Amino acid sequence: MRLQTVRLSNWKGYRRATLPLPDTTDDRNVLVIRGANGAGKTSLLEAVVLGLFGRQGLDLVGRAATGDRPELSYDAFLERALNTGAHGREAKVSVELEFAGGEHHQLSLKRTWHFSAGGRHRRDDEEVTIMMGADWDLVALPPHPEREEAVREFVGRQIVPRNLAPFFIFDGEHLDRLAGKNLEAQMRSAAELVLGGPELRATAADLRAYARDRRRDARASNDAALDRLRGEANQLEASEQALMQRVESAAAAITPVRGARDELVRKIGALHGDSYASFKALFEEREAKARERAACQDNLRQTLSVDLALALAGGKLRSAAQAQIAAEALRDQWVAGQENSWARFDMFRDQLLSSGPVETGLASRLRTAWEAVWNQAPDGCATERRHTHLGEADRHLVAQHLATISANSGIQIAKLAREVEALDKAVDDLEDRIARQRGLDEQSQSLADQLRAVQEQIAQLEAQRQVDVQALDQLRLTLSPLRQEIGRLVGHAVTHAPMLRRAEEAELYASAMEAALEAALPRSLAALADDVTSAYRAMAHKRVVENVRIAADGSIALLDGVGRDIRRQDASAGETQIFALSLMAAVSAAYPLFPILMDTPFARLDADHRRNVLKHFSGLGVQLILLAHPAELSPDDISALGDRYAGEVQVRHELSDGESVSRISVASEAVHGA
Amino acid sequence: MKRPGLLDSHDPEGELEVVCRARGLSPDVLRTLVHAVRSRAGQLRRRGLFDQFDATLDSAHEGEAS
Numbered sequence: 150m151r152l153q154t155v156r157l158s159n160w161k162g163y164r165r166a167t168l169p170l171p172d173t174t175d176d177r178n179v180l181v182i183r184g185a186n187g188a189g190k191t192s193l194l195e196a197v198v199l200g201l202f203g204r205q206g207l208d209l210v211g212r213a214a215t216g217d218r219p220e221l222s223y224d225a226f227l228e229r230a231l232n233t234g235a236h237g238r239e240a241k242v243s244v245e246l247e248f249a250g251g252e253h254h255q256l257s258l259k260r261t262w263h264f265s266a267g268g269r270h271r272r273d274d275e276e277v278t279i280m281m282g283a284d285w286d287l288v289a290l291p292p293h294p295e296r297e298e299a300v301r302e303f304v305g306r307q308i309v310p311r312n313l314a315p316f317f318i319f320d321g322e323h324l325d326r327l328a329g330k331n332l333e334a335q336m337r338s339a340a341e342l343v344l345g346g347p348e349l350r351a352t353a354a355d356l357r358a359y360a361r362d363r364r365r366d367a368r369a370s371n372d373a374a375l376d377r378l379r380g381e382a383n384q385l386e387a388s389e390q391a392l393m394q395r396v397e398s399a400a401a402a403i404t405p406v407r408g409a410r411d412e413l414v415r416k417i418g419a420l421h422g423d424s425y426a427s428f429k430a431l432f433e434e435r436e437a438k439a440r441e442r443a444a445c446q447d448n449l450r451q452t453l454s455v456d457l458a459l460a461l462a463g464g465k466l467r468s469a470a471q472a473q474i475a476a477e478a479l480r481d482q483w484v485a486g487q488e489n490s491w492a493r494f495d496m497f498r499d500q501l502l503s504s505g506p507v508e509t510g511l512a513s514r515l516r517t518a519w520e521a522v523w524n525q526a527p528d529g530c531a532t533e534r535r536h537t538h539l540g541e542a543d544r545h546l547v548a549q550h551l552a553t554i555s556a557n558s559g560i561q562i563a564k565l566a567r568e569v570e571a572l573d574k575a576v577d578d579l580e581d582r583i584a585r586q587r588g589l590d591e592q593s594q595s596l597a598d599q600l601r602a603v604q605e606q607i608a609q610l611e612a613q614r615q616v617d618v619q620a621l622d623q624l625r626l627t628l629s630p631l632r633q634e635i636g637r638l639v640g641h642a643v644t645h646a647p648m649l650r651r652a653e654e655a656e657l658y659a660s661a662m663e664a665a666l667e668a669a670l671p672r673s674l675a676a677l678a679d680d681v682t683s684a685y686r687a688m689a690h691k692r693v694v695e696n697v698r699i700a701a702d703g704s705i706a707l708l709d710g711v712g713r714d715i716r717r718q719d720a721s722a723g724e725t726q727i728f729a730l731s732l733m734a735a736v737s738a739a740y741p742l743f744p745i746l747m748d749t750p751f752a753r754l755d756a757d758h759r760r761n762v763l764k765h766f767s768g769l770g771v772q773l774i775l776l777a778h779p780a781e782l783s784p785d786d787i788s789a790l791g792d793r794y795a796g797e798v799q800v801r802h803e804l805s806d807g808e809s810v811s812r813i814s815v816a817s818e819a820v821h822g823a
Numbered sequence: 824m825k826r827p828g829l830l831d832s833h834d835p836e837g838e839l840e841v842v843c844r845a846r847g848l849s850p851d852v853l854r855t856l857v858h859a860v861r862s863r864a865g866q867l868r869r870r871g872l873f874d875q876f877d878a879t880l881d882s883a884h885e886g887e888a889s
Contacts, residue, residue, distance in 0.1 A: 345828025352860040359876045651880040658853050661842050669829055669838040 150251040150308065151772040152197070152744045156259075158243040159232035161192040162802065168193065171796030175770045179763075179793045182776045184800035190776040191320070193800070194748045195230075198318055200244035200260045201304055203275065203297060205311050209318060224270040227262050240264045248308065251742070256281040256307065279303060309743040310347055312338045316736040320748035324729040333703030336732075340673035340703070343739040346666050353659035360652040360659075367645035367652070375638045378631055385628045392621040399614035406607050413600040417593060435579035442572035449565035467555045474539070474548045476531035481541065487524050494519045674699040680735035681705075688734075688761040689727045697731070705732075723753045730762055737769050744772035749781050760789050767793040830854055852883040 155168040170180055184190045198206040204223040231242055245259035256279070263274040277300045279288040288303065290296050305311055315323065316339065341347070497519070498512055539547065678699040685694050685707070693715060696708045706714040707728060716728075730750070737745055745766060751759045766773050767790055775782065787794055829839045833850075843850040859875040 343828065345830050348857060348861060349829065352857045355860050355872060356856065356876065359873045362873060363877075647881070647884075650884065651877060654848075654880050654883070655856075655876060657846060657848060658856055661839075661846050661848050661853060662857075664846075665829055665839040665842040668842060672838075 150256075150742055150744070151249045152246065152746075152774065153249045153255075154245075154247040155193060155196060156243075156245040156247075157193075157196055159235040159240055160196050160242050160244055161230050161232065162189045163192065164232050164234055168798060170774070170798065173772045173795045177792060177795045178770060179767045179773045179775065179790050180795050181782060181787070181797040182774060182800060183779060183782070183797055184776075185778055185802065188778075188800045188802045190778070190800060191748055192230075194318065194320065194746060194776060196244040197246060197746060198314070199227075200246050200258060201308060202311055202314065203260060203277075203300065205297075205301055206314070209314060209323070224272065227270045228264070228268055231264055231268055235264070236268055237266065239266050240268075251307070253281040253307070254283060255285070257285065258304070258308075281307075305347065306351065310338070310342065313342055313736065313740070316733050317743045318746045319733065319750065321726070321750045321752050324726050324733075324750050333705075336674065336677065336699055336703035336705060337670065339736045339739065340670055340677050340699075341666060342736075343677065344666060344669050344673050349662040349666055353662045356655040356659040356662075360655040363648045363652040363655075367642075367648045372642075375635065375642065378635050378638065382628065382631045382635055385624060385631065389621065389624050389628060392617050392624065395617045396614055396621060399610055399617060403607060403610045403614065406603055406610065410600060410603045410607060413596055413603060417596045417600065431579055431583050435576060435583060438572055438575045438579060442569060442576060445565060445568045445572055449562065449569060464555055467551050471548055471551050471555070473531065473535060474544050474551075476529055477534050477536060478541070478544055478548075479527060479529055480531040480534065483527055483530050490519070490523045494523070671701045674701065674703065677735055677739060678705075680738050681731045684734035684738070684765060685728060685731035687765045688730060688758065689724065693724070694728075723755065723758060726750070726753050727758060727762070730766075734765055734769060737766070737771055741769060741771045744774055745769075746774045746776070748776040749778060751777070751781050756783075756786075760786060763790060830857055849883055852879060855879045 151170075151173055153170055153172075155170075157163040157166045157168070159165075168182075173180060182190055182193060195210050198209045202209070207223050207226065210226065227242065231240060235242070241261050241263045243259060243261040245257060248256045248258075259276075259278045261276040261278075263271040263276075265271060273293055275293075275297075277290060277296060279290065279300070280286060281288060290303075291299050301311065309317060338346075341350075494516065498515060501507065501515070502512070536544065678697050681697040681699070682694070685697060693709055694707045695710050698706045698708055700706075705716065707716050709715050733745065747766075751762070754762065763775075763786060773793075829837070832839065834840065839853065840850050842848075843853060856876065856879055859872060859879065863872050
């Protein structure tokens with residue numbers, strides 16, 4: 150993978166800058182970014198580090214003051230990195246790195262930091278955009294706060310792991326620190342890296358995540374729930390079994406009792422024969438007579454209820470009432486006739502008196518005689534009216550009704566009463582006959598009593614059985630959904646059995662990957678030690694170190710000719726740097742996937758050492774980017790690179806409108822021998 | 824020159840082969856699993872990776888069963 154372009158916006162002295170690096174190949178792989186002190190070389194290196202790793206890269210930046218609160222140092226560093234021209238307003242700083250080569254052929258990573266108008270870094274607003282592939286496909290990243298971890302993982306897998314970055318991106322100070330510090334962990338990482346460890350460990354982690362996921366899905370079948378349901382179902386099934394046994398027992402108990410009943414019935418039938426039929430006929434006749442009597446009594450009751458009072462009053466009273474009503478009717482007729490008669494008398498008297506004088510008192514005698522002749526009360530006329538409320542028509546209806554009752558009801562009622570009386574007698578006779586027949590058959594009576602007892606026993610057994618059947622139905626209503634749920638869970642478990650097997654196997658493979666890595670690590674460390682030895686011997690002209698040994702735990706020893714570890718003795722600053730550079734070169738040789746960026750690491754080296762270092766590193770074949778001020782790399786040094794030299798980019802410092810700015814220009818490309 | 828990683832070595836006495844043999848696992852299945860992860864490198868969500876694990880482990884199981 151080669152760094153191709155760096156784009157900066159508001160980053161330190163760069164207001165807006167594009168650094169197009171000259172093309173490099175495996176054979177022509179050395180670039181020089183040249184600039185005087187303060188021109189912006191180190192700012193470029195810092196941009197690459199923080200662009201790749203964000204806050205995780207802070208401790209790779211020599212000028213960042215990391216302390217107990219790295220997030221504050223990060224804020225402070227970025228706030229200082231904000232270009233002065235962007236102060237006083239909301240602003241953003243961005244670093245974009247474009248790489249060529251690698252698995253996806255090209256890849257771009259752009260990191261943007263946002264700042265308030267007061268120049269404060271807005272921590273949560275950091276943005277990262279990653280594109281890759283021939284079509285610059287955008288890589289989907291999760292939102293904050295998961296984004297940073299996702300970016301770290303991506304950069305580690307696709308560009309360079311953060312823990313190995315110090316082997317590829319360094320300055321002189323960093324070399325000193327690296328040479329002096331405990332390197333065990335980093336050496337192990339480097340040795341693993343060579344073995345393809347990160348990929349194997351990432352796969353192992355993914356397999357374990359996969360196993361967890363599949364187990365979680367399988368656990369959705371929920372063994373505990375299944376056990377609980379099975380426990381409940383077992384209890385209910387035991388109760389069901391008991392109830393079923395009781396129901397069956399009841400049925401078994403009822404069957405012989407029913408048999409006994411049937412036998413009793415058969416015996417009774419056999420015993421009676423014709424007499425039993427006769428008894429039955431008598432009973433049925435008695436029932437028919439009783440029904441007939443009841444009907445007759447109903448009829449009598451109805452007849453009596455209609456004119457009950459008049460009927461009960463008797464014939465004399467009804468006759469007297471009839472006579473009185475008739476006399477009153479006659480009286481009404483007589484009274485009405487008298488009015489006409491006296492009218493005619495008045496006409497007669499007036500006619501008589503008009504014919505001439507008549508003796509005194511004649512009118513009075515005529516009146517008396519008229520009354521006696523014409524106005525005498527007829528026979529049977531009522532002397533007074535007792536039924537004054539009756540009009541002529543009412544009186545007629547009442548008289549007619551009384552005549553009907555007198556003529557018919559008495560006979561009808563008497564007839565009905567006689568019929569009832571006769572039916573009473575018939576029923577009594579039949580009951581006597583039935584009673585006599587019963588009395589005649591004591592054996593039949595005994596059997597009937599037995600039959601009654603057996604019937605009661607059957608009823609009790611049936612009642613108990615019914616209770617048990619209802620309890621059984623109720624229990625099955627509870628049990629049925631339980632059984633369905635158990636069936637569902639068992640089905641689920643069966644379905645997920647392969648899932649559990651895969652989870653087990655996934656973990657076996659994950660463990661195997663890690664075990665293979667551990668097993669291969671000593672070999673890899675030994676090979677790395679050989680590479681370090683080789684690099685050291687190529688770069689250090691004193692050749693004090695005969696052998697570099699890296700133990701299984703990653704600890705390093707620089708052994709001289711007699712086996713002494715010279716790291717434990719005082720070594721010169723230059724020798725220490727050569728040792729550190731040997732580590733860099735060894736790791737780069739074993740893992741030649743990322744460019745080497747060196748920021749003026751040669752200050753402590755003499756010319757011979759410097760050329761040895763340049764020669765060795767350029768021979769590794771990876772892109773080698775040297776950031777150097779003019780005095781660090783002489784024309785002779787460049788010439789010594791030969792065909793490896795691919796070109797140079799110059800950065801310079803200018804004042805523009807009173808502001809300090811850094812500018813970039815491509816000074817030359819592969820001007821060999823210049 | 825970059826040395827071959829564990830996955831690239833098919834030496835029967837290589838660590839990967841030895842460990843797999845000792846555990847009754849298939850080095851080919853192991854490589855297929857790693858390749859599944861590699862093919863999704865850069866895809867942060869790794870959509871489909873677990874399904875591919877399913878298929879790989881199932882095919883290994885079927886291979887053993889047959």
